[in-house]
Amino acid sequence: MNTLVLYFSATGKTERIAEVIHSVTAGDMIKLVPKGKKLQPVIIAGFQAMMKMAPDMEPLAIDPAEYDLIFVGGPVWAGHAAPMINSLGASYPMAGKKVAFFCTCADKPGRTLEQMKALFPSATVLDTISVKTPLKDETAIVEWVRGVVGKY
Secondary structure (H helix, E strand, O other), X not given: OOEEEEEOOOOOHHHHHHHHHHHHHOOEEEEOOEHHHOOOOHXXXXXXXHOOOOOOEOOOOOOHHHOOEEEEEEEEEOOEEOXXXXXXXXXXXXXXXXXXXXEXXXXXXXXXXXXXXXXXXXXXXXXXXXXXXXXXXXXXXXXXXXXXXXXX
């Protein structure tokens, strides 16, 4: 089974979760990068998240269509998915793909996971998880990934 982890991380917290998922699946891992590789200031990025904007992103070096199982994750900003997740949904709809979503947050995810599902309406969602950061124990994430892989 070909697995792919696609994620956006501005502070490294979501990247750490992506690395844990990657270590279990041994698939490929790609970080989503804004066009020009420049992050917006926090206030602008938060506004973009609230407005569900999809700013331009650098093209992926791979084609997600080549993978059997795709993990997609990002941080919760202003109660919403980070704008790069919106960009991913607009550029790569994951039609017919099996996906699992993860998000990182300091408190509660709000409707972020539901928003992520809505960005990929033609994908089959196997599971979702919200991870409170900073991460203290990887065990729950490892078990979640194994469960997702088992559903495949």
